Amino acid sequence: MIELKSSDEIGRMAVTGRFVGELLAELRDAATVGVNLMDLEHQARRRIKDRGAESCYWDYAPSFGRGPFRNVLCLSVNDAVLHGLPHDYVLRDGDLLSIDMAVGIDGWVTDSALSFVVGTPDPADLKLIEATEVALESAIVAAQPGGKLGDISAAIGKVAHDYGYGVNLEFGGHGLGRTMHEAPHIPNNGRARRGMKLEPGLTIAIEPWFCRTTDKIKFDADGWTIRSADGSRTAHSEHTVAITESGPQVLTRRPAA
Template identity: 50%
Template sequence: MIEIMRDEDLPRARAAGALVGAILEAMRERTVVGTNLLEIDEWTKEMMLGAGGESCYVDYAPSFGNGPFGHYICTAVNDAVLHGLPRDYALADGDLLTLDLALSLEGVVADAAISFVVGTNSPEKQRLIDATRDALAAGIAAVRPGGRVGDISAAIGAVLRGAGFRVNTEFGGHGVGSTMHQEPSIPNDGRAHHGPRLRVGQLIAIEPWVMVDTDELVFDPDGWTLRSATGCLTAHTEHTVAVTRDGAEIMTGAPAR
């Protein structure tokens, strides 16, 4: 299913995106060495529900998960990159943390992710994070009405491969609207000028993610958390954007620092 937002619906999409962006920024600011992942989940719950938002994750139970997810935000540390199930873990100095958040506000879903280092950073970790940010910027720049999904995928893949990384296409971006996962699927690599056409009013979540030395994933015993098969570091950056007559409008805030 692909939903098309009318012009009068876009303020609700902007509000949902602004809330996602505000929560992620607040979590970044509050997270320090020693912060527990379960604290981040609880803080997210308080902010989300306090603003009238509804979680897309708590009751989420897809075929690949050991569901329902039961938490409000995904917290992935170091070699974990997707669907990180919050657990009783106190963050250590130098941990690379990814926070992924989807919520619904007034019937519209927004979805975004940020990766950052807690405490002491390193050039290797920052390079990894920057690659996903640059790929996201390239993907967003490829969005235009009448363009193809493959244009976005090709732009993302060119940046990630150009930085020396392998690209996994099992999990990627997707449409959003009144629900979290809609068509079209937006892989993180592909062929330009191929795939479904983009239409004014579509909301799409674009989410480059990468692993240092592999493109293979493994599941944790929790049935949710996806990690690099080699135990290498990972990063993930995501925005929800609207396809507009002029290109793309970012719904979920300014690009991550």
């Protein structure tokens, strides 16, 4: 079942979204060469607790994964793209890091992710990150009231193909609001003008993610961390977006770098 949110409820989600955006920007700035991933995890735990928020990841136990997730961040490095478990790893010059987080405040959830290079960037990594960011912005533009869900998926797929990347359809965007995962599922490729109608009040997480030289993935032994099947680098961008009468409203925008 899809619950359309009122303007007031979208406003409450926007409060959560501002916090998520600010914290992601803070973590991006903190993630420098020599920083341990667990330092970022504990920094996020403190900030979430101080805000009186709740992590949507803590104790999350979907059909995949090995036991409940006991962290507040997904930290995915280099060939890891989704659901990376924070662990004892010190960031190195040139690492490509993706940070993903979902938080609830007063019962309203938002979800967002970003990717960036720590230290000296490889131009190929910057191109890959750029592709996910361009795809995300293109998908947001396509998320118009009266349009179709396929418009969003098609926008992401077109950007991926224009940049020369394949698209994996096993994981994609999703509805959210009262919980982290609600209907509908939003594939990262599809056909425009197909699928459910985009109604004002629909709130969704749009999240393009690409691997540099494959569209296949594999799981680590931990059951959580998802990597490119061929070891190539990966990137992931995500925002929570509300469909409104006047167009898409991004709820998780981050302060400028």
